[in-house]
Amino acid sequence: MAIDISTIIGLAVGWGSVLVALFMESDGNLSVVFMFFQLSAFFIVVGGTLGATIISYPWEVVTNIFNVAKQAFIKREMKASDVIQTLVGFATKARREGLLGLEDEINQVNDNFLKKGIQLVVDGTDIELVRSILETDLSFLETRHKLGEGLFGTLGGFAPTLGIIGTVMGLVNALGSLENASKVAGAIAVAFIATFYGIGFANLIFLPISFKLKAKSAEEVLIREVMIEGILSISAGDNPRIVEEKLKAFLSPKEQAVKTEGAEGEAAAGGGAA
Numbered sequence: 377m378a379i380d381i382s383t384i385i386g387l388a389v390g391w392g393s394v395l396v397a398l399f400m401e402s403d404g405n406l407s408v409v410f411m412f413f414q415l416s417a418f419f420i421v422v423g424g425t426l427g428a429t430i431i432s433y434p435w436e437v438v439t440n441i442f443n444v445a446k447q448a449f450i451k452r453e454m455k456a457s458d459v460i461q462t463l464v465g466f467a468t469k470a471r472r473e474g475l476l477g478l479e480d481e482i483n484q485v486n487d488n489f490l491k492k493g494i495q496l497v498v499d500g501t502d503i504e505l506v507r508s509i510l511e512t513d514l515s516f517l518e519t520r521h522k523l524g525e526g527l528f529g530t531l532g533g534f535a536p537t538l539g540i541i542g543t544v545m546g547l548v549n550a551l552g553s554l555e556n557a558s559k560v561a562g563a564i565a566v567a568f569i570a571t572f573y574g575i576g577f578a579n580l581i582f583l584p585i586s587f588k589l590k591a592k593s594a595e596e597v598l599i600r601e602v603m604i605e606g607i608l609s610i611s612a613g614d615n616p617r618i619v620e621e622k623l624k625a626f627l628s629p630k631e632q633a634v635k636t637e638g639a640e641g642e643a644a645a646g647g648g649a650a
Contacts, residue, residue, distance in 0.1 A: 418573060424534070444527060463606030467606070469481065475610075476498060490607075507604070521593035525590045526586075540574065542570025542574070
């Protein structure tokens with residue numbers, strides 16, 4: 377399991393920049409810096425945001441929040457180009473030995489979705505039924521992913537509002553001490569810390585994670601679509617070359633060029649060896 381370093385770097389750069397700017401604005405006065413660490417504001421923003429989100433989603437979705445967040449820090453090791461190479465290999469073996477020849481390959485497949493599709497083909501399942509089963513699985517996958525994306529998007533939507541609520545509470549408290557001008561000024565400064573937390577958590581944690589999850593979901597859906605197209609082509613008995621050309625359409629122009637160059641290099645090496 378590889379770590380998605382871009383998420384770590386993004387959080388470090390974002391919060392690091394805020395802290396550096398805060399230190400610069402305070403002229404190195406640590407007492408001013410520490411003034412930004414207010415537990416009351418933290419509890420209002422974080423607690424209020426979590427409470428509003430719990431109201432918005434089923435309990436099972438909310439309790440899965442840490443598993444969902446973890447996906448933003450994990451890098452997918454499977455790439456579309458690798459899946460294409462695997463499927464072309466399956467197509468070559470099926471062409472040479474028949475669909476039953478793929479039975480030995482099933483246990484070596486690590487991805488459950490791909491394994492399920494190949495097993496259906498080996499079992500002689502009708503091609504349209506295979507399509508229906510796999511597309512239904514993909515549809516439910518997208519639905520689950522959208523819940524995760526939406527969960528963090530909701531957190532990002534509520535956090536600034538709860539920050540404003542915290543600020544209003546702080547201002548009301550400050551205005552209750554008008555007889556002491558210096559105390560009022562300090563209370564007003566503290567009051568706006570809640571807004572700082574709300575906007576900061578929304579734009580430097582919740583919304584970026586939501587967008588990262590959305591990007592990862594799109595990548596996984598693309599890989600699943602490649603698998604479906606490849607499995608159906610194998611079931612139809614397509615020539616391995618045709619299977620490869622079909623699946624290359626899912627790749628970006630840059631990835632297609634790299635794959636073409638790799639194939640030409642292998643062909644040249646094979647010709648030289650001959």
